[in-house]
Amino acid sequence: MALLEVKQLNKRFGGLLAVNDVSFQVEPGQIKAVIGPNGAGKTTLFNMISGTFPATSGTVSFKGSELKGKKPFQVAGLGMARTFQNIKMFNGMTALENVMVGRHVQSGSGFFASMFRMPWTWKEERDIRDKSMELLAFLEIEEHAHTDAASLAFGQQRAVELARALALEPSLLLLDEPAAGLNIYETAEVGRLITKIRDLGITVLLVEHDMSLVMDISDEIVVLCFGEKIAEDVPGNIQQDPEVIKIYLGEE
């Protein structure tokens, strides 16, 4: 069974059909990429999957159940984590604290227990901290754990954002243009981290602009153009696909 199944998804903004009848599946354990030129509807597709806004028609099923009407925090609770194109750090918090917020759904202390420091919150708090430190170490930025996240370099913020998303212990990780704003070295570095995450057994679905990253790390690629799916295949075949070449390089 596919981990994520997108079926005949449509999104209409007024007269514009931003996503037109798109269907695809994401199998457990793979890295799948959605590519396409600017305005192809990639981010719109992403926002419908994560519950940011509803689809005009069509369905998104995650782990076999439909996500219709679910808000983003509920979708996150089901085990789908995401990052943002323009990194959304929690400013005024350290890198570690940022990741600790990611442990939210894996913990449960409420207002009362937190204010009175009830004994059962002690262990939970320690677990949150330990697990978050582990993730920062996994993404190789533990030395910046106590730095204000907003003051880190862009590439490091990416890594913190990945750690924060992993803190949810997701089964599916959505990455919205993980290479946006990064130079080629940082892009290669992020690519390596994404592969490392996949090797943990976490399925990855990414939307990306940067072809080099996508071709290097993806198992399968979906190509969108003006809201429509025009190809879906392994990277080798996508590179040969005449229609994809036409879109990306222009007609001869």
Added chain:
Amino acid sequence: MKKLLSILPLLAVVIGIHLLTSATDTMYYLTQMTMSAYYSLLIIGLCVLMGYAGQISLGHAGFFAIGGYLSAALTTHSLIPYQDTTLVSFLDSAGLLLSGHDLYGEALLVVAPWVACIVAVFTAAVIAVTIGIPVLKLKGHYLAMATLGFGIIIYRVALAMEYFGEADGISEVPPFVLMPGLSVSGNFSDRVQNYYIAWGLLLFGMVLLLNLIDSRVGRALRGIHGSDEAADAMGVNTARFKLQTFVLSAVFAAIAGVLLTHYNGGIGPSEAGVMKSVRYVAIVAVGGMAHLWGALLMGIVLNFLSLRGIFGSYDDAVFGLILILIMLFAPNGILSLNIRHRLKQYLGRGKQDREGEA
């Protein structure tokens, strides 16, 4: 534990102020220090709402007034005319009422202060939930305006209803006996114990809020402040957390209202006024928004000065001016102005300029 230790120096300061006023024969300052402590209780609650959860409220004087007015009305209006109704006789037999005599020797039957306190705080919480659910969907200016509207309504209700004493407010509110020998009242002989009651409560509230912001809930709140959308994606039910924080701060305000009313022996419509709400917001801003210690310090200092009448007839104008100056020159609060560092920088630059000329 670390939080408790950080409170200890403050406890020493509280005791120190008592000893100092007692040594210099200026014990009358304790009265304003007590009142400032109650106002500061509201302010630290508002600080968590504004600075940590990132939601503004220009209606917190409303919650203070709901607490104060309800408690005042319930403990002063005699129920003797309704003595025979089932409700009143039930309350009486359940021990929730107090009988006594008013100033003119007339028999009185009123709600016991602790019952009135619970009713008042609970009512404030219910009202906070009721208006919080629709209003907290708004952001920024819109939220400010909606909460301002709430504050205006409470003010006009206090001013219009006979039950709440209209323009005169409610006076002759009885002492709130916490336990034998310990009561919240403005009696001269109880001044020192009231100083410690108010400050004990404020320190306790401070410990609770310091615990809160450094916890799973606090991190979620700061996350919401940082990025609503990202917090949502982390599984934080942002709407629920905002609402709970709003209610929590309303409860702090209502408790402050109840106790200050018993301490003062009365409450008037000015406590519900919009200018009071603006003042609270200004104080949180001066303290540095996301800075509980700053809010506490400024809450005490500014309220104390205001209560001592330092600002004279320009009281509200001073708070308006403070708000403007802080927004212009120290949007992160007055404690963020590292004066010595700035002075050094300024002097250093002057020196460089001169060298440049030479």
